[in-house]
Amino acid sequence: MxxxxxxxxxxxxxxxxxxxxxxxxxxxxxxxxxxxxxxxxxxxxxxxxxxxxxxxxxxxxxxxxxxxxxxxxxxxxxxxxxxxxxxxxxxxxxxxxxxxxxxxxxxxxxxxxxxxxxxxxxxxxxxxxxxxxxxxxxxxxxxxxxxxxxxxxxxxxxxxxxxIRQGWMMMGAGLFVLFVIAAVVSYRVSREITSPLEKITKVARRISRLEYDARVDIQRKDEIGHLASAINGMADSLQTQLRTIRDNEDLLQSVLNNMTGGIIMVNQAGIIVLINRAAEEMLGVQAKVVTGKSYRELRQHYELTKLIEDGMASRSSFREERTLYPAESIIRMDGVTMVQEDGSYRGMLFHLQDVTDIRRLERMRSEFVANVSHELKTPLAAVKGFTETLLVGGVSDEKTARSFLQIIYDESERLNRLIGDILELSKIESKRIQMDYSPIHLSSFFDTITEMMRAVAEKKRITLDVDVSEELFLEGDEDKLRQIFVNLISNSVNYTQEGGKVEVTAREIPGGDNQDDMIEIVVKDSGIGIPKKDLPRIFERFYRVDKARSRGSGGTGLGLSIVKHLVEQHHGRISVDSEVGVGSSFMIELPILQEMNEM
CATH class of the missing domain: 3.30.450.20 (PAS domain)
Structure with a gap:
């Protein structure tokens, strides 16, 4: 001023x-x-x-x-x-x-x-x-x-x-005197005009720095006073409006950031004007990098870019699903046309939803139904066939009849085990089982299990060794842990050739900062091994590496899936390392104490 x-x-x-x-x-x-x-x-x-x-x-x-x-x-x-x-x-x-x-x-x-x-x-x-x-x-x-x-x-x-020079000298002297007088008068006049304007300017600058409580303190009834009143009124209105806008923006930003679905807004020129956090994570991009640029900057996701291009060209709503690579996630995109109140085209809004888990669950459900139907059909067909043979009197030999009855009994037992495993897995997955935690002495615990499995192992001349320190204790549900290790040791014995070896070892793993102490238990065998292509899927329901052999051993294909869920119920982790013809090792890590982990 x-x-x-x-x-x-x-x-x-x-x-x-x-x-x-x-x-x-x-x-x-x-x-x-x-x-x-x-x-x-x-x-x-x-x-x-x-x-x-x-x-x-x-x-x-x-x-x-x-x-x-x-x-x-x-x-x-x-x-x-x-x-x-x-x-x-x-x-x-x-x-x-x-x-x-x-x-x-x-x-x-x-x-x-x-x-x-x-x-x-x-x-x-x-x-x-x-x-x-x-x-x-x-x-x-x-x-x-x-x-x-x-x-x-x-x-x-x-x-x-x-x-002429004398005239200029006289005129210069007069001009100087006039300048001095004019300077004093003009300064006083300009100060009278600019002083209140300076106050108004300072207040305006404070408002521009988001100090919305700033006001002009001028009490005059002339035009400058009216201007000061108008500035104060404008500041009041601006403060109220900006507070409302800020609240709405915070609410909108909170909604966008916490949405599980991705949002991408593209204007009529094909420029990305909005992308939320979920969309960033799905597409592997950063909002600050792609905002203000063409949607073609998402060219690494060709399928989605093509959908956006088609939607922008047709200006019509759509719903499509595409697979994104290399993550192979399935994304459902909903495109909605945006129009202004006058009906003019403004762009398109795209909603992205990751339906990978949903489609995986649908596939698993379909596979589960198909597998259950197949597994139930096999013993039922055997029972029905042998029963019909007996009913029509096609077997007169008592020894043959007894063998038929034994087969019917074995298949019904297999059917009973299958139904029991299905019900057990259903309860585990739905979190409906109660965990009864208590201290377990691991050495005694594994002695009981190996004693139970020793007869089967000796029948195949398989050495069954247990190396568990007497000092190791673990807090867990003993029945559920017995179910885990009986299943693993039984599988190791079943899939190990005669004269092989099965080892059970346990050791303590000290925890680091903010981590619990763990117990690592390894069940290792010298069996036929598991191909590497099958390792990622062996914990899936009804998945079998060798279907013929597993059926011959009476397996239901649900054992490892139950084991995995029971380990997770104990807040532990299970992993497997295997080589065909050499053997397999199942590693289980369980926390020593369950108090802090129990939900």
Whole structure:
């Protein structure tokens, strides 16, 4: 605002100065022109007087130059003007300042040209001889046959320039005094105007810095007072509106950031104007990188980019599913056309939902139904077939009949185990089982299990070793843990050739910062092993590496799936390492204490 006040003062002073300078220039021009006209008139009279009184010699004689030069010198002493005698052809035959013989022809001089055309000529120009501005006046003169040419008088304008300088000095002094007075007056006037404006400007700047409580404290009834009131009213309204906008933006941003579905908004020009956090995670991009750029920047996801392009071209809503690579996640995209109130097209809004788990569960459900149907159909078919044979009396031999009845019994047992495993897995997956945690002495625990499995192992001449320290204890559900390790050890025995070996080891793993101490239990065998392509799927329901052998051993295909869920119920982890023909190792890590992990 000080700059504005200084600028206003400067403008006033500049206007005054320009007015004074303009007036001075006009006065100088008038003074100079009038003085020059007076000099011209006097010099014209002097030339005419010389024409009437002077005695002229023959201008073509040999002594003409000397005569007229001497005459010019005498006239200069009398009149203090420069006198020049010039022939009609412009030749100088006498001059009071220079030797005529060295002077140029004067026929093309400005004053000579005017004298030829108008009968009298005058000019003001710079004299290179005297190095100052001169006034030249020329008249044609004829004195009988002796002289027919021109007489030129010239006088310096030094006196005129001196008078002009004095005028400028007087005008400068007056201008300075006027400037001082104008500066004081204009400063007071500009301060009266700009001081309240400065206060208003400061408040406006505070408001622009988001200080919405700033107000103008001016109590006046003039236009500035009205402006201050308007500023305060505007600040009140702005504060209320911005508070509402900020609340709405926070709410909208919170909704967008916490949505499980991705949101991408593309305007009519194909520019991404909005992308939320879920969409960033799905597409592996950053909002700050792609916002403000074309949707084609998502070119690494060609399928989605093509959907967006088709939607933008057709300007119609759609719903499609595409697979994104390399994560192989399935994304469902819903495209909705955005229009303004006047019906004009604004762009499109795209909603992205990761349906990978949903589709996986649907596939698993379908596979589960198919597998259960297949697993139930096999024993039921056997039971039905042998029963029908017995019913129609097709077997008369009692030994054969008993073998049929044994097969029916075995298949019903297998069917019973299958149904039991399905119900058990269903309860585990639905979190409906109760966990009864208690301290377990691992050495005694595994002695009981191996004693139960030893008869089966000895039948195949398989060595069953247990290496568990007497000092190891674990908190867990003993029945569920027994179910886990009976299943694993039983599988190891079943899939290990005669003369093989099954080992059970346990060791403590100290926990780090903010981590619990763990117990690692490894069930290792020297069996047939598992192909690497099957390792990621062995914990799936009904998945079998060797279907024929697993059915022959009476397996249901649910054992490892139950094991995995029971390990997770104990807040542990299970993993497997296997090599075909060498053997398999199942590693289970369980926390020693369950108090902090129990939900």
């Amino acid at each position: 000080k700059q504005y006040r200084n600028r206003l003062t400067l403008i006033i002073l500049t206007l005054i100065g320009l007015s004074m300078v303009g007036a001075g220039l006009a006065m100088v021009k008038v003074f100079k022109d009038s003085h020059i006209r007076m000099l011209e008139q006097n010099m014209t009279r002097e030339i005419k007087l010389l024409q009437a009184t002077m005695e002229f010699a023959d201008m073509n004689s040999d002594t003409a130059i000397d005569y007229y030069t001497d005459l010019a010198l005498r006239l200069r002493e009398i009149s203090e003007v420069r006198v020049t005698f010039i022939k009609n052809d412009g030749t100088v035959i006498g001059d009071s300042e220079m030797d005529p013989r060295t002077m140029d022809n004067h026929a093309d001089r400005e004053e000579m040209l005017r004298a030829v055309e108008e009968g009298q000529g005058s000019a003001v120009r710079y004299s290179s001889t005297l190095n100052e501005d001169m006034l030249y006046v020329v008249l044609p003169v004829q004195a009988g046959t002796a002289y027919d040419g021109y007489i030129r008088l010239s006088v310096t304008l030094q006196a005129v320039d001196s008078g």
